[in-house]
Amino acid sequence: MLLKFTIENFEVFQKPVELSMEANLHTRKFLSNVIQSSQGNALKALAIYGPNNTGKTCTIEAIVAYRDVLLNRPFRFSANVFSGSNVVRLGAEFLSDGTRFTYSFDYDTNAEAYQREHFGRIEIDEYGNRKEIVYFERDTQSKTSYSIDAKLRDIIGLSSKDSILIYAFDTSDFPLLDEAKRVLRKLADSIVFLNMNQISPLKTIEVLKKPDTIEAKKVVSLIKAADLDIDDFQYAESIEIEFKSDDDKDERLKKAIQNADQLMDQLRLISVHRGKPLPSIKFDSSGTKKIVALASYIVEALEKGKILIIDELDSGLQFKISREIISLFNNYINASAQLICTTHDVSLLDIKTLFRKDQIWFTDKDIHQAYLYSLAQFTAEKDGVRSESDIIDKYSKGAFGALPDPSLVEALLSVSEEGE
Incomplete structure (x- = not known):
């Protein structure tokens, strides 16, 4: 410590x-x-x-x-x-x-x-x-x-x-x-x-590949608690995803999935919403995805006495x-x-x-x-x-310092006035 x-x-x-x-x-x-x-x-x-x-x-x-x-x-x-x-x-x-x-x-x-x-x-x-x-x-x-x-x-x-x-x-x-x-x-x-701006779900994926472990169950529990709309969260070794729309975005996603093992691993992260399994990479918000990535690190830190540093x-x-x-x-x-x-x-x-x-x-x-x-x-x-x-x-109110005073409006107005 x-x-x-x-x-x-x-x-x-x-x-x-x-x-x-x-x-x-x-x-x-x-x-x-x-x-x-x-x-x-x-x-x-x-x-x-x-x-x-x-x-x-x-x-x-x-x-x-x-x-x-x-x-x-x-x-x-x-x-x-x-x-x-x-x-x-x-x-x-x-x-x-x-x-x-x-x-x-x-x-x-x-x-x-x-x-x-x-x-x-x-x-x-x-x-x-x-x-x-x-x-x-x-x-x-x-x-x-x-x-x-x-x-x-x-x-x-x-x-x-x-x-x-x-x-x-x-x-x-x-x-x-x-x-x-x-x-x-x-x-x-x-x-x-x-x-947090570069966090990856790969550690969580490795944990969820062994769903019967205590660690995996705790990770899933954290994810479910953080997003009340998620009934369950899992890693599916084999799953078929149905894409209903035909827009370019889904076509690009399907092509990327076929050519990237790591992306395929991330696609196998499944969040269950109201009983329906959905690919997390497509349907979950960026905030939920960060919680998914973060959960395994939190569980590991608490279980093993780590010093977790988060920027x-x-x-x-x-x-x-x-x-x-x-x-x-x-x-x-x-x-x-x-x-x-x-x-x-x-x-x-x-x-x-x-x-x-x-x-x-x-x-x-x-x-x-x-x-x-x-x-x-x-x-x-x-x-x-x-x-x-x-x-x-x-x-x-600035009692402790450590507070910026950007005056952004004044900065732009001063430049505008100089140009007049």
């Missing part, structure tokens, strides 16, 4: 910012929204708001880049163009099987080399005091390194700058390095990223559906899954029945830099933000 994520000099973010999923239990409200542990209390869901091009998607891209590095996958990201530095720093604190770890790295995007790494285990006692045991760290610029493992300490300086340390050596010879590799890969494997959660979804998805995570039935989403849906700004204040985050920027901050930073004493506050009204 993710507790903290830090970003520095990554794309829109120049100065360090931190996204925290660690709950402050001085606030006892909505404890069902928190996974409690002696080593850190993790928020189950978090929503990020902000104007376009202020860092919402960039925050998500940073977490995905971090994941890809940990899985030794190809990646490409850029440093902030205004900083004068090519070095990106990404880091996280997270829980793995009840133990708290921290891992960060610096990466030179021009040289394509790692400059620094740090991995440690953090212990928090009953009084909240922190103690860190450093498993390993290295700095390829100053050519310094350290490990509590003497055998590893002797060879860290020989490691390549082209990869992180867990991939530089055969970890089976170094128990602490092997443990680091195991927990880092476990964290990375748990991170699933979805863009533009509200894209194509009715606001009640977005709210219900968040409620699935903010629920006692969820023991270990987390949801991070970006959204423009102000109806979700609800600290009376849906979110804790520390679950709502904002991005904003000025001519100097981009910012990332939480609603929890706005206090009752200073800002008048209380548990009974109308957050939607305050946000709409």
Whole structure:
């Protein structure tokens, strides 16, 4: 489970910012929204708001880049163009099987080399005091390194700058390095990223190909609950579809079906409306199709304790559906899954029945830099933000920043006046 994520000099973010999923239990409200542990209390869901091009998607891209590095996958990201530095720093604190770890790295995007790494285990006692045991760290610029493992300490300086340390050596010879590799890969494997504007139903198709599994039944149940007009939803291995109209659109569809296996797979998704089986690809709305694609990821995240990251959660979804998805995570039935989403849906700004204040985050920027901050930073004493506050009204009035002021009409009128 993710507790903290830090970003520095990554794309829109120049100065360090931190996204925290660690709950402050001085606030006892909505404890069902928190996974409690002696080593850190993790928020189950978090929503990020902000104007376009202020860092919402960039925050998500940073977490995905971090994941890809940990899985030794190809990646490409850029440093902030205004900083004068090519070095990106990404880091996280997270829980793995009840133990708290921290891992960060610096990466030179021009040289394509790692400059620094740090991995440690953090212990928090009953009084909240922190103690860190450093498993390993290295700095390829100053050519310094350290490990509590003497055998590893002797060879860290020989490691390549082209990869992180867990991939530089055969970890089976170094128990602490092997443990680091195991927990880092476990964290990375748990991170699933979805863009609602590009989501595909292929995962749901694979689940529904085994209709008798619990997973498939839960996926179907979610789809039916999200669209009250659907009696059932299924994948049909063999089905004949009747096209009654003869217009060009249906002719093109029939030709495409004959020539595309993947499209044929999608055609076999059948939604049953009032007892009549119909091809979902032709008869269901774009919103329903997104729910179909999303359902399998939600079920998997809740069942397996994944960190599900969704860009533009509200894209194509009715606001009640977005709210219900968040409620699935903010629920006692969820023991270990987390949801991070970006959204423009102000109806979700609800600290009376849906979110804790520390679950709502904002991005904003000025001519100097981009910012990332939480609603929890706005206090009752200073800002008048209380548990009974109308957050939607305050946000709409610009009380939290993170609100565009486009003045589109004035912009067009000014151009028209210049041309007169």
